Amino acid sequence: MDELLNNVGSTAVVVGGAFFEDLRIGQTFEGAPALTLTEGLIAVHASILGERLRLALDRELSARVSGGPLAPPALVWNVAIGQSTLVTQRVVANLFYRGFMFRRFPRVGDTLRTTTEVTALRQNRSRPGRAATGLAVLRMRTTDQNRQLVLDFWRCAMLPLRDSAAQTLQTAELPEIVANPTLDELRAPVLGWQLDQFRAENPGQHFSDLTPGTTWEVVGADVVSSAPELARLTLNIAMVHHDQSTSDAGRLVYGGHTIGLASAQAARALPNLVTIVAWHSCDHTAPVREGDTLRSTLELESKSPFAEGGGLVHLRSRVSADRDGGAQNVLDWRFVGVMA
Secondary structure, three states: OHHHHHHOOOOOOOOOOOOHHHOOOOOEEOOOOOEEOOHHHHHHHHHHHOOOOHHHHOHHHHHHHHOOOEOOHHHHHHHHHHHHOOOOOOOOEEEEEEOOEEOOOOEOOOEEEEEEEEEEEEEOOOOOOOOOEEEEEEEEEEEOOOOOEEEEEEEEEEEEOOOOOOOOOOOOOOOOOOOOOOHHHHHHHHOOOOHHHHHHHOOOOOHHHOOOOOEEEEEEEEEOOOHHHHHHHOOOOOHHHOOHHHOOOOOOOOHHHHHHHHHHHHHHHOOOEEEEEEEEEEEEOOOOOOOOEEEEEEEEEEEEEOOOOOEEEEEEEEEEEEEOOEEEEEEEEEEEEEEO
16 A cells, blocks of 8 residues: 555656757756776776877876876766766767867876757758757866866767657757867977976887878777777766667767777877877767777878977878778877877
């Protein structure tokens, strides 16, 4: 009897995140759990993606060069994107990222929080046989426990409509996001770093040894494994990365997984890459599935020297997945690294 009484008037609440129609420009979401960058978190992340940046692996070197133990940049951006999936649990695909730049590099033990704002919306044109979808441009701001800004960037997510026949008022073209940071802005997160220490301790090619136009083909490919584990680790709750039933083609691999493997392969081509400070652009050109084998080519597009030595290297990574009958391009990532 008590059980029956307790159920009288109860309401079932569906937990699943917003549909496209639920979003409004200017909405802000900040309820994702904060996450502390612990040694254990770093170790598990590295076991999935194969971290190769020296400062993320060598605490003593990191202390001499940057003043303390740095968290891997790939872990930081994966946590930031994962926290933003509070808004995009129903995401169908992520199209691109824009304006990504570190404002400061977190250290081991820092705690990250991310606020996500809806900045633009556009319903896609309906197509026969396809579910109705819309595009949401989201601005993500990640801060540490002292409210210092770590990241501030945009991504574009495709979300389904609850009602496939609905026609929303969101029909305007998405604004073009153009981010052209200055040399001083790109340099700011590494200002004061002792790059001469890095150069002295690590043999091989450094900034002055590199020639724009050089291309590296990373022959050893990487299989995509532990995809849902990486998503869980970084607080990514997008259903398409966890729930097989959300897609007839199976689970999608989280985009940060592909980018992280591309980062590790880039560090194999350039073992003395100090860190990654920004992305010019990042486009997912085709889906990636668990079990895919990814390989990349890396191109040095240009260099920007620092007066005291070292500088910025502007790199482009093109990643392909082995498919029946050949390779399919899955990622086109243009990013900015620091070399000593």
